[in-house]
Amino acid sequence: MKDDHSLSPHCDCRESPSDRSIPEKPCEAALATYRRALTEGSLPAGAVPSCLRALHLLVPDREAPGRLVPVPPETASFAALAPIEEVIAEQHRTLRSARATLAAFEGLYADVRRQESPALTRLSGTAVISRALDAGVSGCRTEVRTAHPGGGRPAHALEESLPRDLGNLRRGIRQRTLYQHTVRSDRATLDYIDQVTAEGAEIRTLPEVVDRFLVFDQDLAFVPFSDDPYSALRVRHPSLVRFLVRHFDEAWARAVPVRPERAPLRTPVVVSDLQRAILQAVVSGETDAAIGRRIGLSRRSVAEHMRRISEQLGSTSRAQLGYLVATSGLLDD
Template structure:
């Protein structure tokens, strides 16, 4: 942007660039010239040409006695001119804040008489906030904890964390029931964890397939994942939601087998194990290897090994043929 000085055609006018700064960020040249004008009482127009901001901000004005000179505005006067609109705005905001406070005061009195509202669903973002909510629910728990933990081997760190939390609960006389998947029966760490808690009020059972992770404390608050990366969870306190989740847990519990006991399978048809029969069912339903492995709590390599055994037993030469042979073999009918 350019500033037009003098008259005449646009092509012949002299122009000077303005200074792109505010009065609170006065340029170094402007500061020097303004200070010089204050000390001497005036300054020539030609001398202030490098700092047109002094005229833009009305820090200098023409000398009435000589148009070639400029006189400085007193700093106190310049400051007052700029403070006045700010103070007026502050006063207006204060008036507005008083009006808002007066408007809401009657409602504040009403809300103070009632207990604080408990949110039926609270979104917890980030592992720190999720763990803090779990720690609080654990500390406040008095009667019972129900948990569903899908997946395979828990890992040493997660088992240690789980053991510490479980002991803090059962040492207060709180009962605890946990559901794992059958694949944890091959995890020595999980078996040791179960043995450590065997003499306390902790029961652990396993199933072939489970729902997503679930924790219920005292049948009043529950936690479920809201995203696959475990970084977002939902804290549920609605009685209807809690009752529904408890019923789901009880149905799964009634079908599960004690972790430290023997699994009771129907006689496997044609040499096919219970795990392979579960995989066959999911294959017929159209699931891919990644989905099957996730649902049954095993890694993809193990899942593919079971699929290969199924193919060998049934004489399949392709994935498409395998689904047809599973359906024709009748191996899934023994589940009924």
């Protein structure tokens, strides 16, 4: 009897990716051919789709060359899946080997890092912070930069820092300090400034200083830790220290030098800077208390400045003052 299936039927199995020999889902031709093979016992090789051969569901008939016989899927799975399972097993062996190798390097990395100083360290307690500052002072080689926001510094802080600062200056260390303009009316801070400038320290003031920080040379800094007055952050990260140095130097270039013998006198520049800062805050909608905290003045002093400016501009309300300031050109550079 002549066979009507001398040519392989069209196979449209869903393959992903396209070059895979084993499909994700069998095509209708494969299912129909396998059913016919089970019914007839064997089929000509040319009548069998390639996907059935790839799955080992039809294999060569040893007794009839050129024909294929069907085998149970369970039996076919050994031949079809064994190469895939071997590849997976090899990948697992490679994964375990890579993990073991990286673990050895992790140990080495940890050992080396333990010998290094941490880039950021939280210091808690005034005694701990004071000892850390003493260590920073003793290790300083060329320059100390410090910035102090607010008005005059507390007397106990000045007493604690004075011997340390004088010792540094007498060792030839350059010391530059930034304060806010309001420090010029604080007698205790001016006494401290008088003593350190006599030894070569340089002091300047600005309307505002963003935050308190100290930088020793260009490799160690101390900054407040969040809002906790009893904690500080010791910074050794080179990029962060360089950022603080640049921030300080830019502020220093804009600041006004302090001459202790003339500091109590409100120079026109200082008065202008203070009033400018207050006017900018008024335009921004800040309250007197918020302005005072930021520029180091009492709420009453801020109110007095605003009263004088209001009289000059003819303002009768805060809202009108903000409008007149914004449109008067007083804040133009």
